Amino acid sequence: MADECPCPAGKSSWPELVGKNGDEAAKTIGKENGNVMAFVILEGTIVTKEFSCERVRVWVNHSGLIVIQVPKIG
Secondary structure, three states: OOOOOOOOOOOOOHHHHHEEEEEHHHHHHHHHHHOOOOEEOOOOOOOOOOOOOOOOEEEEEOOOEEEEOOOEEE
């Protein structure tokens, strides 16, 4: 799987959201790219590995639900 999204759909990653609240990050992603749905996911959760141009996973920690890695389309 490539790091770059093959889908021509606007913004594809949000490095500025690392360290922010997961729910707020998901709202920001929805505002900045209406072509994707953002999902807040706790670290350690098992997820499918299939790629989707319509999905952004917002990985958060358990203690404060803070974004722990760069949200990106996939």
